[in-house]
Amino acid sequence: MGHADTLLAMGGAFVAAAFFARLGGRMGLPTIPLFMLAGILLGPHTPGFVLVEDAHDFEMLSALGLVLLLFYLGLEFHLDDLRSGGKRLLTAGGVYLLLNVGAGLGFGLVLGWGAREALVLAGVLGISSSAIVTKILIDLGRIGRPETRLILGVIVVEDIFLALYLAALQPVIAGAHGMADTVLQAGKAFGFLLVLAAAARYGTRLVGRLIDTRDNELLVISFLGAAVLVAGVSELLGVADAIGAFMVGLILAGTPSGPRIRELVHPLRDAFAAIFFFAFGLAIDPGDLASVAGPVAAAAALTVVMNVVAGLCVARVYHYGSEPAAEIATTLVARGEFALILAAMAAGAGLDARLAPFIAGYVLVLAVLGPVVAGRAHVLAAALRAAGRLLPGATAPVPDPVPGSGNGGGTEADSLPVPAEVSSSPGSSPSSPERAEAER
Template structure:
């Protein structure tokens, strides 16, 4: 475990010097130091880190729940919902069609729809901070699209779980689905109407007690969620949603950061351990086709969002490239697919696809002006209200990371 932390940290530090995000580097560390690659093998059996990896997944979704509020979508209004819906329709629809075209199976196609359709919130936020675009006009719809994706993700995973569990009949699938949605509804009602009670339960000035309280609640509800056929990660997401609205929400966000980052790194590292590089050549062409398809759909979604908000070519290009990266959600689906015994080609495909886009996304975002030149109105300097001269200036705030987190939260 210590070797895994150190290896992930060293490789991530090296990659950060050339502007690469940490997620693909953590995965790469797992691949290089796993049992399928010659040289040093830190972990012979990926299952040895299974519990730590599960905890990382729970904490990642718990943190996203803390950041998410239903009021975020209401504040954005109709335009934000339209932009998010258009993004999902284009990308999830293309992913579903691509999955059926591959011919790997219906369950596999449903998994691929989510893999190709959902952006990486972690990488998107990092790109906005690193590029100094927090104050740009197009940042609000970008974060709005992420909010819509979070809502879709919760419903999508709840619906997918009974299918992947292999229910014996349509009736059994409906029962499993009903149990899952019923439990989700119960958690949603608790989040909506039980905030005052929950706030009192977690009201303590002692940081140690608060950490143990929210960590215990997240892991416990995640475990109970599995009993009801809901993915453990979604149970943790709902706990985060509940606690984020309490008086202790801001303190919990600060205290969970190191836990999320540490065990999240182990989750990505552990996923890399399960990847056999020898399997990647067999999925090279599907990965490349999927990457090109995602590029096209993101450009179309970016142009659509820009039209909805009255922006020009430059904001459209920024939206398209910023939302390009895929990461944690794709790996969550890969973990679920592996547990359900789906086609063995899914894991190497998802690993290759995430690695390519997690690297390509930030690089493309930094060169979005190239895309802007070929979009409608780009040769005229953007031609829209959203083209701002401050789009690539460094942020004025002293702590851009907190600004980014505040933007996602509010």
């Protein structure tokens, strides 16, 4: 692709993403699937005008979008969030992982595509999309709600598990030669994660001094360079680049510059996140999805059921009422960037050829379904209230907690991570239909 063609493709992608997002906003639809729809319609696999002939031309921009999304998520937390959340936060994350990863592994074994393929599917079905869930919370204006603390806490537990999971999975699906090679590759990945975790725990003061500046331009260059550099090193050492960016966010979150970084990264995050989802759409060939339509439908239904069950279990642990329980149960349904990472790993390892179109179809369905289900959490909440009143012998839902009242949550619930207020960031405010939907 020539210089002029590259500029035209990039500009067209941004304009198309903005057009579809505006159109969807008028109809009350979430932006994420619309960004992907723009990529599908303007990509090489559908008839009509083709903006980008090769999805790989957007590979670097897409990777940068993923890095910035996960970097922002890391900025929202400190490692102490897990300790301050206590055992109940670990229990909440453990419930989600046990039910969803276990269901994904079982589903993969039932499909009969192979043991390594089943291990990949365990992660695909088991891990929520941090990027999409974060975007959902922003778009629906829920980022500051009390139950959002728990949702983001579960994401942190999932992300930390994912870092360990990818480090262990990489040598397995790549066909490491012998036990010694497997141990060596996994050791490099785990060692790098431990170094980053130690830096997040003990090195924030030093890092804060290194990046401290009153000049916003220098600060942007510093944190962007750090996130991209560490993401690249992570990739070289067998750890997903997104995990490296997430850990850099954790480190910088504890520095005095953390609040300014969160504010400055907003426009970059929003712009390149749109390109990430657009590029994902470019890679989807609708013709390949027909052969795996049955497994995709079954996997999507299984994911929705298991997430609702897990969400209700977690809400019961925290003694939340019907409204927060419904929001927790529906928000974590979406799957996205980590499934795509696993798809790329599987393709590179030469696993079953059906795996890539299955993951593409599964992610597309849940990326569309996830925001829609989350935006209609009030329907599940009404069903829970009705079940509590009408089912003989059923336990009535615990009343919805009033923020600050300590209703069942106690000090432990209050200490869950509270994200920074982001409603003032460009593109983060929900459109009028989305805001009305959220308020309902």
